[in-house]
Amino acid sequence: EGWIEFYDSFKDMFEFFCKNTTIHGTIRLVCSDSNRMKTAFWTLLFLASFGMLYWQFALMFSQYWAYPVVLTMSMHSEPKMFPAITICNLDPYRFELVSQHLVQLDRMAEESITFLYGINTSASVFHTNQRSIHVRDLPGVGNLSTSSFRLSHNFSLFRLPGHRSSSGKKHSRVGFRLCDATGGNCFWKTYSSGMDAILEWYRFHYMNIMSQLPVIINISDHEEQIEDMVYSCQYDGEPCRPSDYVHFHHPVFGSCYTFNSQGTDSFWTATKPGIPYGLSLILRAEQKDHIPLLSTVAGVKVMIHNHNQTPFLEHEGFDIRPGIATTIGIQQDEVNRLGGNYGRCTTNGDDVDVKLLYNNSYTLQACLHSCFQHIMVQKCGCGYYYYPLPPGAQYCDYNKQPAWGHCFYQLYSRLRNHHLNCFDQCPKPCRESLYKVSAGTAKWPSVKSQDWVRQALRHQNGYNSTSNRKDIAKVTIFYQQLNYQAVNESPLLSENLLLSSMGSQWSLWFGSSVLSVVEMFELLIDTLVLCLLFCYQRLRSTRS
Numbered sequence: 001e002g003w004i005e006f007y008d009s010f011k012d013m014f015e016f017f018c019k020n021t022t023i024h025g026t027i028r029l030v031c032s033d034s035n036r037m038k039t040a041f042w043t044l045l046f047l048a049s050f051g052m053l054y055w056q057f058a059l060m061f062s063q064y065w066a067y068p069v070v071l072t073m074s075m076h077s078e079p080k081m082f083p084a085i086t087i088c089n090l091d092p093y094r095f096e097l098v099s100q101h102l103v104q105l106d107r108m109a110e111e112s113i114t115f116l117y118g119i120n121t122s123a124s125v126f127h128t129n130q131r132s133i134h135v136r137d138l139p140g141v142g143n144l145s146t147s148s149f150r151l152s153h154n155f156s157l158f159r160l161p162g163h164r165s166s167s168g169k170k171h172s173r174v175g176f177r178l179c180d181a182t183g184g185n186c187f188w189k190t191y192s193s194g195m196d197a198i199l200e201w202y203r204f205h206y207m208n209i210m211s212q213l214p215v216i217i218n219i220s221d222h223e224e225q226i227e228d229m230v231y232s233c234q235y236d237g238e239p240c241r242p243s244d245y246v247h248f249h250h251p252v253f254g255s256c257y258t259f260n261s262q263g264t265d266s267f268w269t270a271t272k273p274g275i276p277y278g279l280s281l282i283l284r285a286e287q288k289d290h291i292p293l294l295s296t297v298a299g300v301k302v303m304i305h306n307h308n309q310t311p312f313l314e315h316e317g318f319d320i321r322p323g324i325a326t327t328i329g330i331q332q333d334e335v336n337r338l339g340g341n342y343g344r345c346t347t348n349g350d351d352v353d354v355k356l357l358y359n360n361s362y363t364l365q366a367c368l369h370s371c372f373q374h375i376m377v378q379k380c381g382c383g384y385y386y387y388p389l390p391p392g393a394q395y396c397d398y399n400k401q402p403a404w405g406h407c408f409y410q411l412y413s414r415l416r417n418h419h420l421n422c423f424d425q426c427p428k429p430c431r432e433s434l435y436k437v438s439a440g441t442a443k444w445p446s447v448k449s450q451d452w453v454r455q456a457l458r459h460q461n462g463y464n465s466t467s468n469r470k471d472i473a474k475v476t477i478f479y480q481q482l483n484y485q486a487v488n489e490s491p492l493l494s495e496n497l498l499l500s501s502m503g504s505q506w507s508l509w510f511g512s513s514v515l516s517v518v519e520m521f522e523l524l525i526d527t528l529v530l531c532l533l534f535c536y537q538r539l540r541s542t543r544s
Contacts (some may be wrong), residue, residue: 013526021519024511025049053509060493060501067341068492077483082235082268083330083435084260085279085477086311088253088301089229090319092291101209102291104151109202109293112157116174116194149212152398155405157201160190176201178406189409202293203252204405207385210251211395226257231457231472232282233259235268244268251386252294253301253313263307270479275327278478282457285322286471298322300473304330304435310360312369314386318439323470325444329480331436337428338489345430354425357388367426372415375422380407444474 007013018026028042094102113119155176174197175190191197226245233240244267245257259279260268270277283300303317311317320326339345346352349362356362357370373387382396382404383389396404414420445453457472493501506512 007526007530010527010530013523013530017519017523021523022512022516023519049509053505056505056509057502060498060505064493064498067343069338069342069489070492072488072490074486074488075483076486079269079271080332080482080484081263081307082260082270082279082479083304083332083433084258084263084307084309084311086256086258086301086303086305086313086317087230087281087283087475088250088256088313089284090297090299090301091254092251092294093249093254094291095210095213098209098212101149101151101212102206105202105205105209106293108151108153108205109198112201113198116157116159116198149209149397149399151205151209152402154402155201155204155398157197159194160188174198176204178409179403180406181403185406187406187410199293199296206251206291206294207396208398210385211397229255229284230257230281231284231460232280234280235259236270236272236277238267241267250313256301256311256313258311261307270482273479273481275476275478278476280476281474283320283473283475284471285320285473300475302328302475302477304328304437304477306361306363306433308361309363310358310366312365315365318437320473320475321441322473323443324441325474326476327440328475328477329438330477331438331480332484333434333436334484334486335432335434336486336488337430338491339430342489342491344427346427347430352426354422355390357390362429363432364426364428368415368422371422371425372411372420375420376408376411379411380404384408438480445472 007016015030018030025042025046029039029046155178157174157176160173160175171192173188173190173192174194175188176197177186177188179186189200191200226247233244235244240259244265245259246261248256248258250256285299297319299322300320301313301317302320303311303313305311305316337343337345339347346362349356349367352362352367354367354371354374356366357373358366360366369387373383374390376387377383377390377393380396380401380403382401383393385395389395396408398404411420415422491497503514506517510516
């Protein structure tokens with residue numbers, strides 16, 4: 001009895017609660033016993049307020065369980081590491097191991113262009129007499145040019161009739177035919193532009209030829225050094241060091257160098273913004289035309305990216321024109337995503353179902369490429385040449401897999417249309433840095449200064465070209481300012497805000513507090529105890 005307050009009836013208990021509770025309006029339920037209309041009115045009003053309260057609660061919880069986010073932007077100013085810079089000479093190697101096949105492909109391309117457009121392109125246009133790149137230290141590899149590989153003539157280019165425009169002009173399409181293993185399911189890979197069709201047709205044959213090369217090729221001993229491409233390199237007024245770059249070869253973009261790839265050397269710390277404190281390069285931008293139909297652009301490919309990240313040059317980057325000085329200002333943005341219930345993202349890729357085929361840090365493109373390559377190997381039986389291979393797989397070769405082109409182009413179309421599950425399996429990184437770029441150009445060197453500039457390059461770097469400014473380029477990459485913008489995701493409705501909103505609604509509809517909720521629990525307990533006592537009394541009375 002010291003713990004429980006006993007009442008003679010439920011009515012007494014309810015009257016006591018209504019007269020003493022801190023919930024507003026409840027006293028009106030018992031103070032007008034003689035006026036039933038008022039009692040009914042206040043009862044309906046009280047129940048309506050109670051319903052509105054819990055309707056608002058339901059809306060709050062539904063919004064909370066939707067886990068919406070709000071973006072907050074903040075500016076930070078501090079010294080930071082210069083980004084990684086990758087440059088490529090857009091001049092892929094013509095490897096000696098497959099040089100004869102590439103010569104045959106150039107002749108097939110010449111015949112196709114003549115057939116389509118009646119243009120008699122001589123062999124000199126394709127530069128088939130260019131020297132090939134000899135790769136040493138390949139034990140167990142013979143002369144692949146005399147191997148059993150043969151270029152297929154089953155994928156010839158044709159001009160297909162197209163539709164007529166509103167002006168009555170007839171538009172044709174150019175493409176080549178691809179069939180499955182049975183030959184019963186075929187489609188035309190066509191383009192409205194004959195140039196695009198020829199380039200894609202050439203790349204298709206080129207991938208089959210390059211699949212004959214070993215997966216890992218050591219080109220580090222090749223006579224071409226960075227001095228053959230980069231005539232001058234300075235960062236923050238200091239000359240670059242041999243340890244500041246790494247070299248690799250891209251099958252389409254040629255010889256490439258990445259500066260500050262790891263981002264761990266304090267030499268590359270940016271302490272001041274502006275052109276004098278950036279990376280300044282004088283580059284050789286001529287094109288030797290090792291493989292002219294694979295790379296039709298003369299100049300240099302430049303990409304700015306994060307450290308320890310694979311540069312996907314086919315998706316990002318920009319071209320530097322020969323005879324031009326280009327200044328590139330960069331501004332860094334940092335994006336931080338919440339992840340978890342607020343959106344799918346990954347910290348380092350360890351929780352992603354796709355096994356990455358790249359040795360660098362996780363990126364969305366690396367995951368998508370890896371996912372597509374795994375599906376390609378599973379569906380087509382071989383791998384796409386421009387992506388790394390999973391263990392035990394081999395690159396596609398139409399001498400071994402005649403229908404791989406049909407399989408590949410259909411899979412790639414599904415990937416582009418988001419019909420493969422790669423975009424579902426590959427989340428965005430929870431934290432990533434993005435670089436906004438603004439560029440300006442000017443002719444360089446000028447007409448009056450080109451003589452002494454060329455003389456200086458000739459004496460210092462062995463520069464011997466006489467093409468009047470069309471084979472060198474200058475590029476300067478710098479931070480426009482050291483301020484960077486951080487975009488952070490934060491919960492739109494956190495636990496604290498949810499409780500605060502619930503308290504506000506409770507006060508709005510009942511003018512009470514948390515203690516009023518405790519009073520309601522007390523009423524519930526008293527009701528339960530009184531029910532048990534009445535049941536016990538009735539049970540005793542029936543037994544007696």
